[in-house]
Amino acid sequence: MRGTLVSIALLLATCLVTLGVAGAGSGRGTLVFAGASDPTYLDPALVSDGESFRITEQIYEGLTQLVPGKASTKPELATRWNISRDGKTYTFFLRRNIKFHDGTRFNAAAVCANFNRWYNFSGPFQDASATYYYQAIFSGFKRNENSGLGTPLFSSCRARGQYTAIVRLRRKNGPFLPSLSLSAFAMQSPTAMRRYGANRGALRNGVFRPTGSYAFEHPTGTGPFKFVSWKVGEKVELVENKAYTGDNKPKLARIIVRPISTATGRLQALQSGEVNAYDLADPAHLGTISSNSSLKVVNRPSFNVGYVTINSAKAPMDKLNVRKAVAHGLDRSGVVRSFYSGRGVVAHEFMPPGLLGYEPNVVKYPFNPERSKTLLRAAGLSLPVEIDFWYPTGVSRPYMPNPKLNFEAFAASLERSGFKVNAHSAPWAPDYVGKVNEGSAGHLNLIGWSGDYGDPDNFVGTFFQDYSPQFGFRNGTINRLLDAGEQTINAKQRAVIYKRVNRELMKLVPGVPYVHTRPALGMQKRVQNYIASPTGSDRFFPVSLGGQ
Amino acid sequence: MLRFVVRRLLLLLPILFGLSILVFFWVRALPGSPAEGLLGERATPELIAAYRERYGLDEPIYKQYWSQLQTWAHADFGTSAASHRQVTDEIRYRFPATAELAIAALLFAVTLGIPLGFFAAKNYGGPLDHASLLISLIGISIPVFVLGIILKYIFSVRLGWLPGTGRIDVTLTVDHPTGFYVLDAIITRDWATLKDVLKHLILPAIALGSIPLAIIARITRAAVLDVQNEDYVRTARAKGLSTLIVDRRHVLRNAALPITTIIGLQVGLLLSGAVLTETIFSWPGIGRWLAEAIFNRDYSVLQGGILFVAFVFVFVNLLVDVVYALINPRIRVS
Numbered sequence A: 001m002r003g004t005l006v007s008i009a010l011l012l013a014t015c016l017v018t019l020g021v022a023g024a025g026s027g028r029g030t031l032v033f034a035g036a037s038d039p040t041y042l043d044p045a046l047v048s049d050g051e052s053f054r055i056t057e058q059i060y061e062g063l064t065q066l067v068p069g070k071a072s073t074k075p076e077l078a079t080r081w082n083i084s085r086d087g088k089t090y091t092f093f094l095r096r097n098i099k100f101h102d103g104t105r106f107n108a109a110a111v112c113a114n115f116n117r118w119y120n121f122s123g124p125f126q127d128a129s130a131t132y133y134y135q136a137i138f139s140g141f142k143r144n145e146n147s148g149l150g151t152p153l154f155s156s157c158r159a160r161g162q163y164t165a166i167v168r169l170r171r172k173n174g175p176f177l178p179s180l181s182l183s184a185f186a187m188q189s190p191t192a193m194r195r196y197g198a199n200r201g202a203l204r205n206g207v208f209r210p211t212g213s214y215a216f217e218h219p220t221g222t223g224p225f226k227f228v229s230w231k232v233g234e235k236v237e238l239v240e241n242k243a244y245t246g247d248n249k250p251k252l253a254r255i256i257v258r259p260i261s262t263a264t265g266r267l268q269a270l271q272s273g274e275v276n277a278y279d280l281a282d283p284a285h286l287g288t289i290s291s292n293s294s295l296k297v298v299n300r301p302s303f304n305v306g307y308v309t310i311n312s313a314k315a316p317m318d319k320l321n322v323r324k325a326v327a328h329g330l331d332r333s334g335v336v337r338s339f340y341s342g343r344g345v346v347a348h349e350f351m352p353p354g355l356l357g358y359e360p361n362v363v364k365y366p367f368n369p370e371r372s373k374t375l376l377r378a379a380g381l382s383l384p385v386e387i388d389f390w391y392p393t394g395v396s397r398p399y400m401p402n403p404k405l406n407f408e409a410f411a412a413s414l415e416r417s418g419f420k421v422n423a424h425s426a427p428w429a430p431d432y433v434g435k436v437n438e439g440s441a442g443h444l445n446l447i448g449w450s451g452d453y454g455d456p457d458n459f460v461g462t463f464f465q466d467y468s469p470q471f472g473f474r475n476g477t478i479n480r481l482l483d484a485g486e487q488t489i490n491a492k493q494r495a496v497i498y499k500r501v502n503r504e505l506m507k508l509v510p511g512v513p514y515v516h517t518r519p520a521l522g523m524q525k526r527v528q529n530y531i532a533s534p535t536g537s538d539r540f541f542p543v544s545l546g547g548q
Numbered sequence B: 001m002l003r004f005v006v007r008r009l010l011l012l013l014p015i016l017f018g019l020s021i022l023v024f025f026w027v028r029a030l031p032g033s034p035a036e037g038l039l040g041e042r043a044t045p046e047l048i049a050a051y052r053e054r055y056g057l058d059e060p061i062y063k064q065y066w067s068q069l070q071t072w073a074h075a076d077f078g079t080s081a082a083s084h085r086q087v088t089d090e091i092r093y094r095f096p097a098t099a100e101l102a103i104a105a106l107l108f109a110v111t112l113g114i115p116l117g118f119f120a121a122k123n124y125g126g127p128l129d130h131a132s133l134l135i136s137l138i139g140i141s142i143p144v145f146v147l148g149i150i151l152k153y154i155f156s157v158r159l160g161w162l163p164g165t166g167r168i169d170v171t172l173t174v175d176h177p178t179g180f181y182v183l184d185a186i187i188t189r190d191w192a193t194l195k196d197v198l199k200h201l202i203l204p205a206i207a208l209g210s211i212p213l214a215i216i217a218r219i220t221r222a223a224v225l226d227v228q229n230e231d232y233v234r235t236a237r238a239k240g241l242s243t244l245i246v247d248r249r250h251v252l253r254n255a256a257l258p259i260t261t262i263i264g265l266q267v268g269l270l271l272s273g274a275v276l277t278e279t280i281f282s283w284p285g286i287g288r289w290l291a292e293a294i295f296n297r298d299y300s301v302l303q304g305g306i307l308f309v310a311f312v313f314v315f316v317n318l319l320v321d322v323v324y325a326l327i328n329p330r331i332r333v334s
Helices: A002-019 A050-059 A108-119 A132-138 A190-195 A263-271 A283-290 A320-329 A332-339 A369-378 A403-415 A428-438 A460-464 A476-487 A491-508 B002-029 B034-042 B045-055 B061-073 B087-122 B127-141 B144-158 B181-187 B191-228 B231-238 B243-271 B275-280 B286-296 B299-327 B329-333
Strands: A030-035 A064-066 A073-075 A078-083 A089-094 A154-159 A164-169 A201-204 A207-210 A225-231 A235-240 A254-259 A295-299 A304-310 A344-346 A385-393 A419-427 A444-450 A511-517 A520-524
Touching (some): A030 A263, A050 A225, A050 A235, A073 A078, A089 A108, A108 A132, A108 A164, A263 A283, A263 A520, A263 B144, A283 A295, A283 A520, A320 A369, A332 A344, A385 A403, A385 A428, A403 A419, A403 A444, A419 A428, A460 A476, A476 A491, B002 B061, B002 B299, B087 B127, B087 B181, B087 B191, B087 B243, B087 B275, B087 B286, B144 B191, B144 B275, B181 B191, B191 B243, B243 B299, B275 B286, B286 B299
Parallel strands (some): A030 A254, A385 A419, A385 A444
Antiparallel strands (some): A078 A089, A201 A207, A225 A235, A235 A254, A295 A520, A304 A444, A304 A511, A344 A511
């Protein structure tokens, strides 16, 4: 019997040794990158999630691109452009001798084919889940099929010769040019889209799905990497585009992006060598990564804002003095110092520093419980003022790694400042987000925003250009300023407008921004020249792999 | 026997019908809708309203159920609101992963559990019996996610002996004709891939199989103890038959009945998906998929996935009953 057990143990040990040690899994020239989930699909016009964009950013290029590591834009497939005096006509001069991955030529006709494709989307393609970014920028389609869509921004596109595309808009629009750097507006091969049914789609049980094979098996752009395969739940594989003639020449032979849903799982895969790099690192893990001699942390520039919504539609938040009291009653420095592992800075307005229109001289509200109480009394209220304060559970966001900790600290500081806080919570998805957007998440709630593209309209325009039940806030001056900002083309003029917007907003305090954070990636030290984009849309072309 | 099998298969229909009603109403009783889950901060009231209209969530509940039944009648379980893939496609990708892990875990549990329980019974009261008890207690007491994390940390992160993520080295380019990676590697005679796939199976199989191992060991021990004290076993020994023959023909065969039952139950549970194991080891199976669908309010996935799991569970129990009848002639006759 004893002998039998010893035999079994030896057999098991032999099996382990025979199977060998786990290898790093990454050969020379192959980057294995861990994201949080599979992409949705690979037609960038039809997606809005970061994991899909992670892939499409490598396959496609747009007329403009983000400057690496920054939110500003520069030419890409368009080398330069002219804007007409009335701000409605854009003449794009295109890069020459560029081909799509299927060998067809990139030219003005291809540009117009892409713009016209988006403009002519119909049926299920007009569902918000299908074309979120198109609707956010261009508002409407050639024939709107539901009443929620606006007058389309796009009017027409004309090819003048091979390398000049003239795009006409119905009205001036400041965000139009910056938004062209979004992967959603990348140039795709008209031939491939036609051949593989890119314009076939259906709504099934309320969910949009492309029904052609283009978005799953034949994504075709001009980018430095070409699509090879996608095994759901396992990996997406890209290879270098050897025929690439653009400026962004790849240094990697192959990229594999694999989904690992938990931050701990991604960290462990990095530690064991199963991946070379990963995104969405938990701030609590950064010390572990930094202390490992073969790993490093790469910072993503700050491009988000965490804020406390104040619902002005709920008394007594309709009183300005009460909102100012809330601002003075939130210990923002304490929260940022305690819960962000050194990766946050206190926010004083609704957009991050460095973005066009950022105003350093807004009214600031340092933590001052006595000032808060004075303001409440001046508003004619007796203390303590009872308020409902909501926070989400079951979530970690880049601007809010641990919402409960933020809430507890804020609630304590508000209680010192003349308030009585009634705590409420709900799971992030779907309950909490829905309640916040409907304006039913109390007087105050914790939420935030990560920017999509480098334009102030993507921050303050999103929050305040139209009335939203979330804030319950109306101000004609701010609405007019935001309309003007959207319709102005000149960057200097837009900067002046948005600076004024930020000053006015922080006088009126429709909410209290409290943090901008720097998310981080973890990677092996051998991964070189990785430049993290503030929007999360990282390009892998400059990346190379050094020795082990 | 054939009539028995057909009767049990026909019983599946009312079971699945009843379950479909339960799942349909339960899922819609949950607050929220897929819109908030999917769009996050971008879920404006207009988008949420549009989603509810698209989903038919404004319709009376009985109309929604009737509409859903008609869809199911065409073997269409809908589209996942999260992945935008057909639910049937998702099940086709994920079930082989779950099944492969379940089989590996079960093999681990049965291969070690039955001998452990048997020798513990033969060594009743002795050191091996006590060791078996200790192993079983540890196996049943340590939560799967704790064991999984410990195994992964030691063998993958610290020692680097075994991979701790996924089913296969992603840098390998291989064909998967069936979706069962071990079988695919054998079919294609790709021995390097077979080795890699087996390496990926070891840690999650041990983590997932630890509780079944403990249970099987204890049940085997109890069953063997029970049987070896029966008169017919004492008679067989008295007739001069060797211990090996007595154990094989009389003890194990009769002890197999309760062991088979418990193994069958474990198979059903394992095939339902192991959320924690799949999450820790990033195993793309059904368990984690269903758990995420709850948070996303992904109605189609919840309905289709739960019905599929129920079908598997009931079908496996039918197979267990058939095996039971094959082992025990008295069951066949009755």
